[in-house]
Amino acid sequence: MPFLPQRVSLKLKMFGGTMAVVLLVSAVIAILARWILVTSLNRELEQRGVAIGQSIAERASGFILDKDRPNLVSLVFDAAQLGERKVLVSYIFISDNDGRILANTFIRPFPADLRGINPLPENKDYSIDLVDFDRSQAIDIAVPVREGIYTLGAVHVGLSKSHIDSLVGKLRTTFLGFITAVTVVMFLIVLRLSNAVARPLSRLTQAADAISRGSLDAPEAMLGLSDDAIKHCQAYADTDLPCWHFDQNRGEGEPTSQAASRTCRECRFYRKEGGGDEVAQLAESFSNMIWSIRLYRRRLRESEEKYRSLFDSNPDPVFVVEAATGRILDANSQAEAVYGYGRKELVGRGLAELEPDADGGVAAYLADRDAPERVLFPKLRHVRKDGEPLYVNVHACRIAYRARDAVIVSATDITELVEKDAQLIQASKMKTLGEMSAGIAHELNQPLNAIKMGSDYLKMVAETGGLPSPVALAAVTGQVSEQVDRAAAIIGHLRDFGRKSEPKLEYVDINEPIKGVFTIIGHELALQGIEVVLRLAAVAPIKAHANRLEQVFFNLVVNARDAMTGISCPAERPRRLTIVSESRDGLVDVSVADTGCGIPEAARRKIFEPFFTTKQTGQGMGLGLAITYGIVRDYGGEIEVESAPEKGSVFRLTFPVARDRGERGP
């Protein structure tokens, strides 16, 4: 109904609408009734007046002809005083055709007002007219007095207008009283009805509002229901027990045991049949719904608390990072402890700030929409608030967090492990340096020898008082300079090799560490009759540590040497060490092949294990290849071995090419 404002309450609509209809119907009935009743009453009275007039006219004709006025007067008096007529009939008079009054019922002089009133038209049986006389009104009914075809005069009967009005008034009062009574009754009924509908509805509304505001307490009280059923329902008090009536979708993965699948024979709570009209049923349903919502909200809160406690008690730092912006939405207390930030400082901070070496970390994962759901980033370098670096293994996992795409980032602090690793590698390098010392001494002795001889030669010439020939002088000085450079290069190389690697990866041309190995033990290999073939074609750089890679190749080369010079190896076998490096589709491959005695099948699977060695006790710790393996894996590389007895072994190393060289520079 567009002309009714929307905010008019249902109660008012029902009440007002019903009352309007009742009143309208009453009014129509009243008007109709009044019209019918008053009209018929008037007509009845007039007919009665006409009948009185006619009866008088019939009897009066004789008296008029006889001119017997006393009888005529008595006649009109008798007629006027008969029974109840004296109330109704105000006057009666008889007039002749000339208008002279022959008889009347007035006991006082005949009112002049009545003379000549209500003349009878020709050929009419009666005539009715309202007349005023003596400050009162009357309905004058004129009836002709006929004798044969002659009209002798007229009988006028005056019906008292006030009497008729009082009759009509009584009738009206009665009728209006009745209508009013009906209306009042209807009013009360409608009021009650509309209240019965509207009050539960508004209660439901209030309850719904309360739920919206988060208040779920006592739905029964809220809805005005009795709450005795609650005390008997186990599921209500114990949230671990589901209500089997409601909870139809529980139990994916839950045991459908007897206990879990039982159903209350008669639910004391969920009692739809409990009665009441539709509105009451709606209220009950609503109450059940609130109960159910409360149960699930409680369960949700418990679950949230459980996971919150898991989140907070996690020994590793855990972050929730918004996928779109890379900002931290939440962090646990361990994250504060490990990274040195307060939680408030962490929230809203970009995760990128924690990992300055952004290549390939979580930042890249966030940006890559095609990445798998869960990924592990090993050995990422992160930075604490105070600028100290730390090393972490990062698990990243996509989730939805408060309706946003987010990533759970769990970082395991492995700084100590990385440091231990570095120490182990360093120790193994030192051991290698020790093993190389004979070779180093030899390598250093060569230039020193040449320098010594050259200078001795000059000294000798000087002692004899002569001058060396320009050619000899040039040769000696040239050689001295060259050999000093050579010695310095060897020492520099050793220093680089022995240097502790910086935590940050460098861009390394893989051919450099390979060549580096041979600057130190190349001569020794040559002395042992090992032919070294280097085909170094790799051009792409990789991200690694040059001196650790040298350690890797040193281990491989020394192993190859031992495989070719061992006692079990016949001396007549060709001794050839071939190292090939090449770049291909984003990878750098290096193979180190020897013609040694090969690795037995049984040992091949174990060679990368720590402390596994085929050498005699005291000859090796069995850590060389294990460390080699660790180093290669650290740079994202792979190492595998192919070997056949009597055919030699091939170690194949594969490293990913450093990708972002262009933008970051070496």
Added chain:
Amino acid sequence: MRTILVIDDERPTLQMFELYLGAYGYKTLTAASGEEGLAVFDAQTPPIVLTDIKMPGMDGLQVLEAIKARRPETEVIVITGHGDTDLALAALGLRATDFIDKPIRRETLEAALGRANGRLDMAEAAGSGGDVAAACEETVGVIHIRGSLCGESEPYLTKAFRELDDAVGVLFDFTPNASINGAGLDVLASVAETCRASGRPAAVYGLAENFVRILDRLGITDKAPRFTDRGEALAYLAKTTS
């Protein structure tokens, strides 16, 4: 002057040798490997050969063996890495005349070449043999050793030793250009042991500085101390016996 063949895989070293020996007036041949050295030796037959031991391919000891097999009287001086006593011993066992350590010191090289030349001179003048002679100086028996003390010298040494039966101590008196090889060292060790067993002190004089390490190594200096002064050595022997 004599011709010297130098075999070393280090080109700079060869170059320096060439200048160095040239300054002494030697005619110098060089070879960068054992095989090349042997070829040069076969072609030129130099009386003195200097060879590095550690070389790729044919190493110094093989070269030494081959040269001694072709021409035993060749004076072969091996060049060892610093302090390679084992290699030095092995070389002496293969009858190398002498050995010098790297880096090559001028005095050592001069001394070694001097001894080699001395022995060559002696051999040219007197032929071989008769390198060992016994004499008595007061109560001390002195065994003069010229040239090379080697396996073949043993009968002479034993004979000389017998002649000195009544001496109270024995001095092994090496001439400045005398050399000793592996077998000679064995002989020396056994004679020194015999001396000790018979209660007579023994001493060594005059062996080049280089050999001291070897003597130490073989424990000969324990039985027969080495002296650089002949008087001291005689005084030691006299004092110990008195």
